Amino acid sequence: MFQTTHPREQLGQFIPIHYHGQMLANTERMQAFKSAIESVVRPGHQVLELGGGTGVLSCFAARCGAQVTCVDANPEMIHWAGQLLRQNPGGERVNLVLADAMDYMPEHPVDVVICEMLHSALVREQQLRVLDRFRHLHQQRFGFLPRFIPDTTLLAVQPVQQNYDFMGYHAAIPLFQHASTEHKDTMGLGDPFIYSVIEYQEPQSLLQKADIVFLAHATGTLNALRFITKNLVAIIPEEGRSIDWHCQYLVLPFAEPLQLEKGDRIRLRFHYMAGAEITQLNQSLLVQKLPQGDINQLFQGMPHEVRTAARAQA
Numbered sequence: 001m002f003q004t005t006h007p008r009e010q011l012g013q014f015i016p017i018h019y020h021g022q023m024l025a026n027t028e029r030m031q032a033f034k035s036a037i038e039s040v041v042r043p044g045h046q047v048l049e050l051g052g053g054t055g056v057l058s059c060f061a062a063r064c065g066a067q068v069t070c071v072d073a074n075p076e077m078i079h080w081a082g083q084l085l086r087q088n089p090g091g092e093r094v095n096l097v098l099a100d101a102m103d104y105m106p107e108h109p110v111d112v113v114i115c116e117m118l119h120s121a122l123v124r125e126q127q128l129r130v131l132d133r134f135r136h137l138h139q140q141r142f143g144f145l146p147r148f149i150p151d152t153t154l155l156a157v158q159p160v161q162q163n164y165d166f167m168g169y170h171a172a173i174p175l176f177q178h179a180s181t182e183h184k185d186t187m188g189l190g191d192p193f194i195y196s197v198i199e200y201q202e203p204q205s206l207l208q209k210a211d212i213v214f215l216a217h218a219t220g221t222l223n224a225l226r227f228i229t230k231n232l233v234a235i236i237p238e239e240g241r242s243i244d245w246h247c248q249y250l251v252l253p254f255a256e257p258l259q260l261e262k263g264d265r266i267r268l269r270f271h272y273m274a275g276a277e278i279t280q281l282n283q284s285l286l287v288q289k290l291p292q293g294d295i296n297q298l299f300q301g302m303p304h305e306v307r308t309a310a311r312a313q314a
Contacts, residue, residue, distance in 0.1 A: 017080050020054050028180060032245035033116065034060050036149050036234035039243065041066050045111040048146075050101035050130055055081035055094060057114050062093035066112070073100045101130050109142040114149045120176065120250035121155060121227040121272075122198070122208065123281060128274040131200045148200040151242075152232040155196040159214050159266060161187040162224040162251055172223070172253040174278060179228075179246030186251065189260060190214035192228055209271035213290065216264040223257035225268070225285070226250070252282055258289050265290040 023029060037057065041047055043065025049058045052070035054077070062068045072078050078098045085091030097104070101115070113134065119125040131148060139145055163185035164172040177183050195210035216222075229247035236242065260266070267288040272281040 015053065015074075015077075017054075017076060020077075020080075024054065024056060029245055030056070032231075032233045032243055033057055033114075033149070036243045037061050037114070038064060039234050039236055040147055040149060041112055046106075046108065047112045047114065048106060048110045049114040050104065050134065051115060051117050052081060052096075053077055053116075055085045055091070055096070057116065058094045059085060059088050059090050061112070061114065062090035066093070068094045069097055069106060069110075070094050071097045071099050071101050071104050073098070102126065102133060105134070105137050105141065109138065109144070110146045112147050112149060116150075118150070118153070118229070118231060118247055120229050120247045121281065122153065122229065122274040123250075123272065123276060123278050126275045127153075128198060128204055128206060132204045132206075135201065136203070145201050150231045150233045150245075151200065151235045153196075153198040153200075154194055154228075154230040154232070155198070155208065156192040156194045156228040156230070157210065157212070157268070157270075158188055158192040158226045158228065159190045159216070159222050159268070160224050160226045160251065161189055161220040161222065162226075162253065164223075164253065172255070174253070174282070175251040177226075177249040177251060179249055183249075186224075186226065187218065187220055188226075189216050189218055189220050189222055190266070191217065192226075206274045207271065208274055209269075211269045212267070214266045214268060216260045216262055216266060218260075219262050220260055221257045222254070222260050222266065222287070224251050224253045227252070227281075250278070252278070252285070254285075254287065258287065260289070265292075 037060045041061045041064040045066040047061040047066040047068045049070045052058050052072045055070050058068045058070040075098060078096050081096055085094050115131055117125040117127040122128055164170055193212050196208050198204055227250040231245050232242045233245050234243045267290055269286040270281060270284045272284055
């Protein structure tokens, strides 16, 4: 019999060391956070990192002259971070704390909070829950808010035709794609639509939902949705720019594809809780090919449900 573990022991604050190497090797991620930290953190700042992992982002902040507290709930990662920080300049300015980021609140106010518990569509990881709780408690206790890195996350969705043939083996399963890579097996059938703008300094709902009408700009088979997660790691208003980084795209398949002609309208609905499993998002998907006619009449009647593969198997 297979043993199951609680989700918090699988992801978020409990990512084991062998996965952190992949994150350290992700040049686009590292450069975005390093540049953001160097643009925001100033000498003398008090900086807090929630879910610090190897401590690399805390070290970047310390090298800017800040005093840094790095919090992680995983004893293994606290051990590794301690070893790695001792080997790197600036590491001596980082104080490691074994604690749950969901509940941690420092004794003194902080100027900057770093938290990289990001995942495609903000599923699985607890980024939004952790930062929304911290924002509320810091405001309540100290009367002001620190600056957050990342500053904002944009969530978007796009209807696509996805090739699920793998050397003659058909497998319509969820896929992850690098955002900076061209994907010849994926054809966009409509423009991406932003369904959520999450500014971490503002109160946020964990519920993410959409009810969207797409216009097909190409003929093809709608058999998947691509979820796009763009993080504004820092906004530099005085320079009129932002420092951005995309999580991997998440492509979710349908069990019952729709044949589309250019100009067709498609209605898409879904809802899920930030931090929930991908299956919650998967099972909520409803897609309807709308009849031609007055846009005001398109939402009348019950939509035909197009089940995803996960829903069909449930």
